[in-house]
Each structure stands twice: as C-alpha cells, then as structure tokens.
Amino acid sequence: xxxxxxxxxxxxxxxxxxxxxxxxxxxxxxxxxxxxxxxxxxxxxxxxxxxxxxxxxxxxxxxxxxxxxxxxxxxxxxxxxxxxxxxxxxxxxxxxxxxxxxxxxxxxxxxxxxxxxxxxxxxxxxxxxxxxxxxxxxxxxxxxxxxxxxxxxxxxxxxxxxxxxxxxxxxxxxxxxxxxxxxxxxxxxxxxxxxxxxxxxxxxxxxxxxxxxxxxxxxxxxxxxxxxxxxxxxxx
Amino acid sequence: xxxxxxxxxxxxxxxxxxxxxxxxxxxxxxxxxxxxxxxxxxxxxxxxxxxxxxxxxxxxxxxxxxxxxxxxxxxxxxxxxxxxxxxxxxxxxxxxxxxxxxxxxxxxxxxxxxxxxxxxxxxxxxxxxxxxxxxxxxxxxxxxxxxxxxxxxxxxxxxxxxxxxxxxxxxxxxxxxxxxxxxxxxxxxxxxxxxxxxxxxxxxxxxxxxxxxxxxxxxxxxxxxxxxxxxxxxxxxxxxxxxxxxxxxxxxxxxxxxxxxxxxxxxxxxxxxxxxxxxxxxxxxxxxxxxxxxxxxxxxxxxxxxxxxxxxxxxxxxxxxxxxxxxxxxxxxxxxxxxxxxxxxxxxxxxxxxxxxxxxxxxxxxxxxxxxxxxxxxxxxxxxxxxxxxxxxxxxxxxxxxxxxxxxxxxxxxxxxxxxxxxxxxxxxxxxxxxxxxxxxxxxxxxxxxxxxxxxxxxxxxxxxxxxxxxxxxxxxx
Amino acid sequence: xxxxxxxxxxxxxxxxxxxxxxxxxxxxxxxxxxxxxxxxxxxxxxxxxxxxxxxxxxxxxxxxxxxxxxxxxxxxxxxxxxxxxxxxxxxxxxxxxxxxxxxxxxxxxxxxxxxxxxxxxxxxxxxxxxxxxxxxxxxxxxxxxxxxxxxxxxxxxxxxxxxxxxxxxxxxxxxxxxxxxxxxxxxxxxxxxxxxxxxxxxxxxxxxxxxxxxxxxxxxxxxxxxxxxxxxxxxxxxxxxxxxx
Numbered sequence: 001x002x003x004x005x006x007x008x009x010x011x012x013x014x015x016x017x018x019x020x021x022x023x024x025x026x027x028x029x030x031x032x033x034x035x036x037x038x039x040x041x042x043x044x045x046x047x048x049x050x051x052x053x054x055x056x057x058x059x060x061x062x063x064x065x066x067x068x069x070x071x072x073x074x075x076x077x078x079x080x081x082x083x084x085x086x087x088x089x090x091x092x093x094x095x096x097x098x099x100x101x102x103x104x105x106x107x108x109x110x111x112x113x114x115x116x117x118x119x120x121x122x123x124x125x126x127x128x129x130x131x132x133x134x135x136x137x138x139x140x141x142x143x144x145x146x147x148x149x150x151x152x153x154x155x156x157x158x159x160x161x162x163x164x165x166x167x168x169x170x171x172x173x174x175x176x177x178x179x180x181x182x183x184x185x186x187x188x189x190x191x192x193x194x195x196x197x198x199x200x201x202x203x204x205x206x207x208x209x210x211x212x213x214x215x216x217x218x219x220x221x222x223x224x225x226x227x228x229x230x231x232x233x234x235x236x
Numbered sequence: 237x238x239x240x241x242x243x244x245x246x247x248x249x250x251x252x253x254x255x256x257x258x259x260x261x262x263x264x265x266x267x268x269x270x271x272x273x274x275x276x277x278x279x280x281x282x283x284x285x286x287x288x289x290x291x292x293x294x295x296x297x298x299x300x301x302x303x304x305x306x307x308x309x310x311x312x313x314x315x316x317x318x319x320x321x322x323x324x325x326x327x328x329x330x331x332x333x334x335x336x337x338x339x340x341x342x343x344x345x346x347x348x349x350x351x352x353x354x355x356x357x358x359x360x361x362x363x364x365x366x367x368x369x370x371x372x373x374x375x376x377x378x379x380x381x382x383x384x385x386x387x388x389x390x391x392x393x394x395x396x397x398x399x400x401x402x403x404x405x406x407x408x409x410x411x412x413x414x415x416x417x418x419x420x421x422x423x424x425x426x427x428x429x430x431x432x433x434x435x436x437x438x439x440x441x442x443x444x445x446x447x448x449x450x451x452x453x454x455x456x457x458x459x460x461x462x463x464x465x466x467x468x469x470x471x472x473x474x475x476x477x478x479x480x481x482x483x484x485x486x487x488x489x490x491x492x493x494x495x496x497x498x499x500x501x502x503x504x505x506x507x508x509x510x511x512x513x514x515x516x517x518x519x520x521x522x523x524x525x526x527x528x529x530x531x532x533x534x535x536x537x538x539x540x541x542x543x544x545x546x547x548x549x550x551x552x553x554x555x556x557x558x559x560x561x562x563x564x565x566x567x568x569x570x571x572x573x574x575x576x577x578x579x580x581x582x583x584x585x586x587x588x589x590x591x592x593x594x595x596x597x598x599x600x601x602x603x604x605x606x607x608x609x610x611x612x613x614x615x616x617x618x619x620x621x622x623x624x625x626x627x628x629x630x631x632x633x634x635x636x637x638x639x640x641x642x643x644x645x646x647x648x649x650x651x652x653x654x655x656x657x658x659x660x661x662x663x664x665x666x667x668x669x670x671x672x673x674x675x676x677x678x679x680x681x682x683x684x685x686x687x688x689x690x691x692x693x694x695x696x697x698x699x700x701x702x703x704x705x706x707x708x709x710x711x712x713x714x
Numbered sequence: 715x716x717x718x719x720x721x722x723x724x725x726x727x728x729x730x731x732x733x734x735x736x737x738x739x740x741x742x743x744x745x746x747x748x749x750x751x752x753x754x755x756x757x758x759x760x761x762x763x764x765x766x767x768x769x770x771x772x773x774x775x776x777x778x779x780x781x782x783x784x785x786x787x788x789x790x791x792x793x794x795x796x797x798x799x800x801x802x803x804x805x806x807x808x809x810x811x812x813x814x815x816x817x818x819x820x821x822x823x824x825x826x827x828x829x830x831x832x833x834x835x836x837x838x839x840x841x842x843x844x845x846x847x848x849x850x851x852x853x854x855x856x857x858x859x860x861x862x863x864x865x866x867x868x869x870x871x872x873x874x875x876x877x878x879x880x881x882x883x884x885x886x887x888x889x890x891x892x893x894x895x896x897x898x899x900x901x902x903x904x905x906x907x908x909x910x911x912x913x914x915x916x917x918x919x920x921x922x923x924x925x926x927x928x929x930x931x932x933x934x935x936x937x938x939x940x941x942x943x944x945x946x947x948x949x950x951x952x953x954x955x956x957x958x959x
Contacts, residue, residue, distance in 0.1 A: 002321070009322040009532065013303040013478075016540035022303045029297045029483050034290035034490050035283035055503075119518050126520040127468070131434060147504040156518040160467040164460070182492055186485040189510075193450050193485070197315065200450065202516050203467070206508035211460035214500075215375035215392055216418040217399055218266055224374060224426055225433070226460025226507065250898060560885045564902045597896065600889025600903075601762065602852035616857075623764030633764075641765045648723065648755035649771025658727050673935070686897030691904065691932030692939070694728055701726040701733035705749050708734065 273501025316513025
C-alpha cells in the first residue's frame, strides 16, 4: 500500500515535469554564480582566527585564548568564573589528551562536581545527569570565523544533551580547526559523508552563541531553551 | 490552524487590523528594525546579487529535477535509518502522524516551529485524539496559551501582543505571578517547557532544507526549541514541504547565507542542526526513531506551471519585512498562515481563488518584495498573473467592476472616444468641484469617494495637454 | 533628434503644464518633437487589475501610434515600464502584435533616462531656488532600474537644495487601481509617505511619475488644509524643475 502511494506521489511530480518516470541521473548543479569560494581566499590562518574573535566580540560571545598546556587550568578557571556546580563532560579522546580528568580531580566538591557522559549507563541516566548540570563541556570539531560558530557532532561519547541542557556551555575549540566560512566547513562535512556515509554523525549542530529570542516586543532576551551562557575556549 | 484561519471578508479584516494601533506599530517597528539590520549586513556583502542569483538557480535546479532529488533524499534518509513517508494532502499527513502516535502510545508532544503543521491542521488532529500539544517557540507558546490566537508575522508571530497582555494571559492560564519583564516571562516559559521537552513522547519539527545527497534534514532556530525537539524525545517527526530540498551540503552554505540575513538581519541563527537519521546505536540521547513526512498538499499543482517560481520560497519573511501594504494591515488582514506578498501569492494557490481571491489585490505591485527576496521570486509579477486569472479567465470579480473596466478600456483605447469622453468628464467634475478641487460631498460617491475621503483631487482639464500642445505648435509654425 | 512624446493620460487630462514642461526641456536639448494625437493610454490601469483582454484596445492603439518612431519618450515611468516590459507578456499569444510590441520596447525611454542615457546630458541649464526632495517611484526605480539618472539631473540644477527623504523608494500607495480598490490601505500608505516628505524639510517634492505625484499631492494638500502639516508642500514633475531658468 505504502509503496503504491509513494509511486503515485512521484508519478504526479514526474508528470508535471513532463516525464513518465524519475530520471536515473541528473547533472549536478554547477556552483559558479556565487562568490563563496573566493571570499577570504587571501587570508592567513592567523587572520581567520582574528576574524573569529572579532565576530565573537560583535555578538557578545565570551572567548578565552589558551594553549594546550594551560587548557586544563583555563577550563577550571572558567568553571569557577561561571559559578561552578555540577559539570558534565564527554568521554571523548580530548579528555585524556588534555589531561582533564586529573585536573578535575584537584577541584573540591564545594567548587564543582564533575560527571562524565557514560554510554554504558544508557539513555535515562545520562540525560538525568545532564539536565541537572550547571555546566557542560564539549569539543567541537570545527569553527567558522565569519559567524563565530562552533560545529558540534553528536556521538556515543558526547551526547547532544551536554551542550544543550546545562545553563552554561563551555566549548573547547582548536584554532587550527577554524575555517573562514560555511563554504569550507560544509565541504569538509561533505567529504566526511562521502568517505563513509554510515559513520556520518546523526546530529551536527552549529552553535553561534547562547540561545536567545526577540519574540516579546522584539526585546532581546538571552537564554530560552538552550544554554544561557556560552564560552568558547580557543586552544592554540 | 488551517491555512485560512479567518474567512471573513478581506475588507473586514483590513478594517479591524488598521484600527489596532498597537499591532500596527509593532509590525512597523519590526519592519524598521529588520530592514536596518538586514541592510547593514547586505551592504557588507558586495557579492549579494551573485549570491541571490546562485540561490535562485539552485532552487530552480531542484524544482526542475524534484522527482530525482526527492527520491535521492528518501533513499539516503532511509539508509541512515529514518522512516520516510509521502503524504499527498493534509489528511494523509495527519493519518500517518496518528499511526506513529498510536504505535508509541503517545500522550504528550512538543513542537518546534513548523509551517507545514499549520497547513495541515496538525494541532487539531492531535488534540482531537487526546494528545497534549505543546508549542515550544516562545511566540507560538504565547499564541497557544492565548487560546490559539493567530500569528501576525511568519518569523515573529506574536508581535501583536503587548508584554502586559502576555503577562495577563500567563497569569490567567498558567498562574504566572511575575512581572511583565520579557526576561522574567521568558525564564518562566523556559522552566515550564523544559519539563515538557524532557517528558514528551514525540518531538515535532519542520525542516528548513533537506539535503538530497545525504538524507539530512536541517533546522534553524535561535531559541533552541528546534534543537530540543530533535534531541530529547525518543521519537521525532519532521514535517517538510516536498519542495524544501537542496542537492548537497554546498547548497546549504548558500542558502544559510540568504536565509538568516533576509529573515531577521543576522548572519546566522544561534543553532543550525543537521540531522541525518535517528540516533546511532550506543548514543544516549537523540531520537531513537525518526519519521520524515514529505507533504505535497497542493505543491505539485504549482510545479511546472506559471507559478513555479513560488516554490523557490525559503520562508524567510523578507517580503513581509519590506512590504508597504503588510506594514499597515499586518499579517491578520491576510487571514492566512502565509501572510504578506508571499502569502498573497501562495495562499490562493493552496486554497483556491474562491476563498482567497482578494489577496492578490492586497498589493501595489511596487516590487520591493521581489528586490528583497533572496531567491528572486518575481512576486509582483505572480500577483499580477493571479489578477489576470481571476479577472480575465475566471471572471470572479464583481460583474459591475468588470463592466466598468471594459467600458473605460474601450474609451481609453480610442483617441476620439477619449477626447470626447474626457470633455464630458471635465464638465462633470467641474460641477462636483469647488475652487478646482473635488467637493467634500464627493466622499459619498463610489470609486471617487475612496480617493476624496482621504485626499484632495483636482479636476479634469477642459483643455487637455493635447489641446495646449496643438495651440503651442500652431503658434510656433506661424 | 526626432522623438515622439508619450504624454500619459493623467498628464493629458489633469496636468497639461507638465506635458508642456517636458516638451520645452526636450526642445531646448535639440529634440524635434511629435505629440501624436492618436495616443491615449498605455493600458496599464486595466492590466494592473487583471483585465488584459479589455486592455488590448489601448495597448494596440499605443503600439500603432508609436511603432515607427525613432525614439519614444514617456513622461511617466510606469507607462514606460508597461510598454517596455509588459506588452510582450500580454500579447504573447498574438505573434504579429508580439513582434510589433518587441520593436516598440526597444526604443521607449522614460523622460530622465532619455536625457541622461541617450542625449548624454546631465545639466540642462536649469535654475530652481528651493529645498527639494525626491520620491523614487517604484516602477521607474525598481522595475526599470532607473536610479541614478534623475539624481544626476537634480544635482545640476542651480540653486536647488536637495534634501533626502527617508525611504524615498517606498511605495506611495497609489498602485494603479489599488488606490480606488483599497482606499483605506492606500490612504494610510500615502499619509506615511506624505509625512516623510514633510519631515525631509523640503518645500517641493519632485518625481518622474505623475500618477504617484497626483496621489501624493492630494494627500499633502488635504493634510495642509486640515492643519496636520504646517507648511504647504508643492508637488512637481521633474520636467517642471528642469524647465525652470
């Protein structure tokens, strides 16, 4: 039944397009009118990173620049800065790589309480932790300079909830993963898909600051359903 | 809400809207704010016209090959684990939704913003089946709480509500005891809806663009409700119009460039989610089941015809942010969930001229909508095509109007009749005038009265330009 | 240069002096003018309402009148637009007329466009001493893309103090038959336009589409009479300004 319905649905479309069935091949759209490929082409990585920072300032997103060696300390500072409390973080390789666990262990319970995302515990347990956390830490894979955006995929080790449910989201981004605009990030995502469609993340979210609204008399209010505070930590 | 939520005569709706000072002011302020923000951004992009050109071409390319791309999208979405369903009309779409509702024994759902759900009256279908519906976009939540008050704008639908009125509604319906401060009220809503997000059986979303190559659906939001609806409930249902496709990720780059700048004058919205299939095994949140319902609901009648370019529309609202008519009559005068110039073109296509034949006349054809449309839809030309269909082909205008136009057209198509007729007219107008201006009492007349009620009107000259020029020429020859 | 003048029916009926100003400006620039008596109306007021069939008499009359001219200059932007861009769509099912319409569309010009682009003149030697603002009519500005030409002409009028108008390119609310079909909406739109004209500080508002100007004039005069604005603002076609010495 459903198959027949689908067929009829498609037949109607093909018919108004003047053919009897769905074509097997369509020459891909050739991108040429738009300037997107040429924009920012002459910029060095340093200039691109600067653009990211300038855009952060323009839209009021907090960012902190640090290096790999000081990252753990920077995160701890920022956690304190944001009032501490319960902190949820993923079990991705960055945690090991940056020695975060050891650093978190040095912090007293009165300052912050750390919980790690743990796929072994299943859905409800993880969401239950994230929903009462004050702070969530994630490691986006890419940044976009033009809009001060970070790109966060979901995965077993790092659920959607971490950067979504807590009041504060701290995103740790490597500066060498910042690209000028969405042209480059989309190309990278397309490559990833083409390489292995089955492994493409089920959810990739672009985050460009704290959630906000202007629905009441156009007055901007920060913090609606998503985080109220966002900090980007840029690792050089 | 159905496509048409107010079927009273157009004139009545206009009159009511024009009389609502707060609403008109709110819409005008919104227009002015969005205009200034958009202009500032677009002025920074010297290549804006090239972007528009490409965006329009991408949309046309997809429309010309819609069967191909839809099929490719469905195959890839299914490969990623989504259930894809095709619905010819509202009834089929709702039936499929209800199948999922029953299978999941769903009692409560959350909804991100989806225009298609309004098109198909999804809320009514759900509520009739005893399902609790929660709109989660702040504006839509306000409207829902105010007994499903209709939207006045496609992007910011509750602008016609003053903060005091919102406070009152929240107080009366939800026991809110706080102030009218927007931030305080927003926090109140956050808390209330947060609980629904976490408990909902199903999350509904719309779809800004669907990517054929990857089977990805994308959702833009600032508040995070789209992200929540697509991340927390175990079952997700995405409703999308069948034209909402792009070929690949590269097209998303162009479309995002156009969408948010055109919509609210921002470079990007806070959240832009790309969803490819349900959560993968081992993921501890996100939808375990993803249903994508692709809705025709009249679109295939538009495809391949003289209004096809309307299907390029990306629902940004730029046309209503600029329209000088919308500016005064607001969304409510259109009586349709799709207001403004795009609504005046689209609504009659979806519901027919009998029900929405007045809308194409709600425009001066000034062309600002076309100039601001990020996908270059010639809205003013499409409005004119509607008028031709209504007046010339279907003869749906009042018979008296048609008769007047035909008579006047005969006179204005022949210089002898014109010369003679306007001489008579000049004498007539002289009788109706005082000091060369049409007299006050002419307000009472049909047609002329529409003008003289608000504006002065000079009289026809007994000696027309042609006469003056003839004398001038004769004198010169002498 | 030999030109045929399309005066527009509104100018013919209500504003003969505007037509004469156009004639005198063009003559001074060396044009040899013909004003065909056969001309009446471009047909736009009917096509604008969707009555294409009824409009054909006016359209064909216009084509017959002007098709053999070297240059046709229209005193009204929206008529020029109709003739240049809309006739072919309306006559698409009549191949012979379509071809004739296409020929005409190649040599029809709006008044300011003709002076600047064809005659290559931006200074007509006019003098006008007052504060002037300019309404950028929709058809001329947006649909015909004539944006710079009138501005250049205004710039070179001696003594003229140009005052910009907020959102000068926003529709005045005339919209052809819109103004009589939707008088309530038209009135609030025109009122807003009139207020921006008033707020510009100008004593004169000019334009190159007499229909818009007639609409604006009606509102400004009424508002002055009713005491809503405290100074009389004169409405003038740009040809009148260019004709002042």
